[in-house]
Amino acid sequence: MEGGYDDPMKAVSESSSGDEKDAEDVDDGEKQTDTMSVAASEYDQKVHFAADEDEMKRFKEARLDQMFPDEIEIPSNEPAKVLLQDYRGLASFRTSPWLHADEDCPVEYERIAIVPNFNSVRKALLKSLKKSDDHKECHPGRYLTLHIDKVPSDVMNEYNHQHPLVIFGLLKGEHYLTVVNMILQRFGDCEDVIESDEPMIFHVGYRRFSASPIYSQHTNGDKHKMERFFWKDNPVVATVYAPIIFPPASVLMFKQLRNGKEKLVATGRVLSVDPNRIIIERAVLSGHPFKINKKSAVVRYMFFNRDDILWFKPVELRTKSGRRGSILEPLGTRGHMKCSFNGSLDASDVVLMNLYKRVFPKLTYNARVPLPCASASYTETVDSDMEIFD
Numbered sequence: 091m092e093g094g095y096d097d098p099m100k101a102v103s104e105s106s107s108g109d110e111k112d113a114e115d116v117d118d119g120e121k122q123t124d125t126m127s128v129a130a131s132e133y134d135q136k137v138h139f140a141a142d143e144d145e146m147k148r149f150k151e152a153r154l155d156q157m158f159p160d161e162i163e164i165p166s167n168e169p170a171k172v173l174l175q176d177y178r179g180l181a182s183f184r185t186s187p188w189l190h191a192d193e194d195c196p197v198e199y200e201r202i203a204i205v206p207n208f209n210s211v212r213k214a215l216l217k218s219l220k221k222s223d224d225h226k227e228c229h230p231g232r233y234l235t236l237h238i239d240k241v242p243s244d245v246m247n248e249y250n251h252q253h254p255l256v257i258f259g260l261l262k263g264e265h266y267l268t269v270v271n272m273i274l275q276r277f278g279d280c281e282d283v284i285e286s287d288e289p290m291i292f293h294v295g296y297r298r299f300s301a302s303p304i305y306s307q308h309t310n311g312d313k314h315k316m317e318r319f320f321w322k323d324n325p326v327v328a329t330v331y332a333p334i335i336f337p338p339a340s341v342l343m344f345k346q347l348r349n350g351k352e353k354l355v356a357t358g359r360v361l362s363v364d365p366n367r368i369i370i371e372r373a374v375l376s377g378h379p380f381k382i383n384k385k386s387a388v389v390r391y392m393f394f395n396r397d398d399i400l401w402f403k404p405v406e407l408r409t410k411s412g413r414r415g416s417i418l419e420p421l422g423t424r425g426h427m428k429c430s431f432n433g434s435l436d437a438s439d440v441v442l443m444n445l446y447k448r449v450f451p452k453l454t455y456n457a458r459v460p461l462p463c464a465s466a467s468y469t470e471t472v473d474s475d476m477e478i479f480d
């Protein structure tokens with residue numbers, strides 16, 4: 091057009107083409123968003139987020155236990171003397187005797203075998219084998235025909251003919267259930283969090299079974315402190331219910347993974363067969379000095395009512411700086427207490443009270459453990475198939 095004006099039809103066509111291009115870009119963006127959302131949903135279906143949350147929680151608990159060993163917190167609205175009624179105080183964990191060791195035994199101890207003088211019994215059985223007649227022995231190189239009766243049908247249904255069938259004999263009494271202690275060391279560079287009472291799979295000598303062990307320190311005293319976690323650098327003693335097996339027998343401990351496979355996490359040997367091994371769980375209560383006057387101080391945040399202070403008054407106190415003390419009297423009704431120590435305290439010091447309780451393993455022994463299967467689900471844990479065998 092004249093007068094410097096552009097062609098209106100050309101302007102309209104350019105505007106419509108620009109709109110179409112923008113619409114195509116929007117469609118492409120929507121398609122990419124839909125594709126990403128579909129891929130994200132498929133990924134979410136493959137990942138077990140509930141298991142990840144449990145694993146993250148366990149990592150946090152393990153980290154807290156490593157930073158503040160055995161420390162617990164008492165809710166302000168619950169009485170500590172009720173929550174900790176099974177605990178007691180000891181002047182010295184190493185030298186103080188644990189009185190009435192049999193009073194807290196669970197009912198399972200009525201069903202297990204307790205062998206006095208176990209080492210003498212073991213030597214006598216091995217000596218009797220050497221004196222047995224030749225016709226009772228099976229020497230290497232002989233061919234035998236075995237007739238086995240009372241075999242469960244499900245055993246034969248699960249039996250894979252491509253694998254060899256291993257048969258072993260038992261010494262007298264080896265079929266009795268008892269408490270077995272095994273000394274273990276973490277294997278290789280395994281960094282998994284292993285907690286007490288977590289189901290594990292054991293290969294002990296010729297036996298294969300699953301159980302939930304509790305871990306304790308390997309010491310020479312008459313009491314052994316329970317470990318809430320199996321740390322990498324320290325050997326521990328795992329205690330489980332299992333049939334009698336004579337030491338030394340090699341031990342392999344496996345952890346079942348999410349895909350059903352088994353991972354070797356620890357190795358060791360059988361330490362002893364002793365249900366009377368005393369395993370002590372420690373609970374540590376912490377408080378903070380509020381007012382300090384030479385060798386006495388007002389401590390708060392350990393208890394939250396007057397009755398709890400009077401209940402735990404006989405128990406000795408200690409601090410992280412090495413001071414020892416005792417509770418003199420409660421102050422008020424909100425948990426403040428006056429304490430005396432054998433030295434002066436710093437404002438940054440922490441007052442601690444150690445309480446102890448004997449613990450026992452759970453009866454989760456299961457001799458029927460299936461072979462590792464890659465198609466197994468992580469939710470199908472060992473606990474769902476636990477059975478008790480006498």
